[in-house]
Amino acid sequence: KTKAVLSKDGKHYLISGQKMWISNAGFCKLFIVFARIEDDKNITGFIVENDPANGISLGDEEKKLGIHSSSTRQVFFNETKIPVENMLSERGSGFKIAMNALNIGRIKLAAACLEAQRRVVSEAVNYAIERKQFKTAIINFGAIKAKIAQMATNAYAGESASYRAAKNIEDRIAMRLEDGNSHQEAELKGVEEYAIECSILKVAVSEDVQQTADEGIQIFGGMGFSAEAPMESAWRDARIARIYEGTNEINRMLAVGMLVKKAMKGHVDLLGPATKVGEELMGIPSFETPDYSVLFAEENEMIAKLKKAFLMIAGSAVQKFGTDLEKHQQILLAASDILIEVYMAESTILRTEKNAKRFGEDKQQAQIAMAQLYLYNAVDVVIQKGKEAIVSFSEGDEQRLMLMGLKRFTKYTNQPNVASLRELIADKVANDKGYTFD
Missing domain, CATH: 1.20.140.10 (Butyryl-CoA Dehydrogenase, subunit A, domain 3)
Structure with a gap:
């Protein structure tokens, strides 16, 4: 709903509106802001300096289920003046820019979730080695072994698929550069051609990290439910991964939808x-x-x-x-x-x-x-x-x-x-x- 109106002298756009769930809003120096110019069908991107004196104000820090170390605030624009040359790319190309950012964001999110999985597996294993029940370390029990094996297997599969897709993208970028594409175009198109794989990875690894953290709590038992142990925050932090960079439901439909459109x-x-x-x-x-x-x-x-x-x-x-x-x-x-x-x-x-x-x-x-x-x-x-x-x-x-x-x-x-x-x-x-x- 954010609007951009050209000033009478034609030198600035005046942006008014609000944005929610903006990561790093409290301390960033620069925003990429998407707004609709007049009654355009498509949105446009703008480069905006974070200057409170220029009609920019922030909401309070959001109180979130997890990722407490990440700053998340609303951003309000009140006729914020943006020089016309600060338009990002061309008028009406904002949606494409946003989608390209999401494509690369999805495979990066998978990589972030993988590191979380590895940490949780290692924490759970070491706790299971130390925790004794019936005078035996619980790591020796079949029920615990089944959990550890599945947690490790999911992390291993996520790694395998993430590195495969990353290598495919890297090779495609290199091929496009050899064909004379600019660096920017080569990267954009290289990622775009593997958008299906990026969506697959986002879904698979984000759901595996949640399941891994859940089983981590179970292995820790009562201690897993305590905020003093690492599993409680791991479980809360994992939950957002199925929502941002496009919900998993959207990404599931995108994966098949993009394949059908290509066909x-x-x-x-x-x-x-x-x-x-x-x-x-x-x-x-x-x-x-x-x-x-x-x-x-x-x-x-x-x-x-x-x-x-x-x-x-x-x-x-x-x-x-x-x-x-x-x-x-x-x-x-x-x-x-x-x-x-x-x-x-x-x-x-x-x-x-x-x-x-x-x-x-x-x-x-x-x-x-x-x-x-x-x-x-x-x-x-x-x-x-x-x-x-x-x-x-x-x-x-x-x-x-x-x-x-x-x-x-x-x-x-x-x-x-x-x-x-x-x-x-x-x-x-x-x-x-x-x-x-x-």
Whole structure:
């Protein structure tokens, strides 16, 4: 609602309005302010110096659930004079600037959440080593090992996916620079081309850090509920991550929505592979038993099948609803959860496969176990969310065929021993006295 009006002499814009939830407002020297000039359809960005004498005032510090060390205040503008040359980029380009800032902010948020996860895992492990119950350190109990293993696995998966996307972005920026793009354009476009991955990471890692902090409290027991112990603030601080940089609901819908839009523009072939998956379902399945003696042979096969499950569901939904798919948010959310799990699981396997070749499988046993455990959990999510989507937009023979396909695409030949995987991971983390896989 903030407005910018050009002064009569044409030398300044007068900005009036208010902004909420402004981080660092209390001590920053410079604002980037978005405002609407007159009745423009699109907003415009301005560079504004924080000068109280120029019609700028601040609200009190917000009393927040968490991140108490972060200053958050309202900012009020009352005919604040801004030189016309302080317009950021061009008139009406503010929304694009804001979106580009959000794209890079999402992968940066994932990195911040990863460090929080690593700290929480290490704090929880060391407490579990010291805490004795029935004359035994609780780190030796299976129930605690299961929690530690899952916490470490989620952090490892988040790292794998974050570094994968960051490297992709870095390579794309370098390629654009070689093609003659300016540094600014190369960075903007490089990040923009991986906006889907940035949204995936924002959702996955922000939810994992909350779950990790929650389990950290549980491991600490009664002490976890005390503000004197580190888990209480970790849990509160984690909660905002699912809200800022775009809520997780928005990012889930964006991830699939952006993919569908790319397909509609011909930038990505979504319907072609989806049609092939449909044809595969109508054919006779192969009964050959592949060679699973190679590391991750079955896991890579499973990733390929999970991608088919996504293509089957997303492709059918696009064919049914077309551009109206964005109105069916529950289907978008279910499809997005499948997309997220496939990307995270594949990233974890790719990282571990690479490091097993570099350092030897014997030195990557815990990492191999984490990749297998994450995929096992991902398959469960795909089954649940896939069924939820299928029964929500199909019926009759089409529904029966898709449910049969979902079952085929999520079937293991050799189920992993989940308890053994957790034991191996937890023992490694306990022996290292914290998270050391980074």
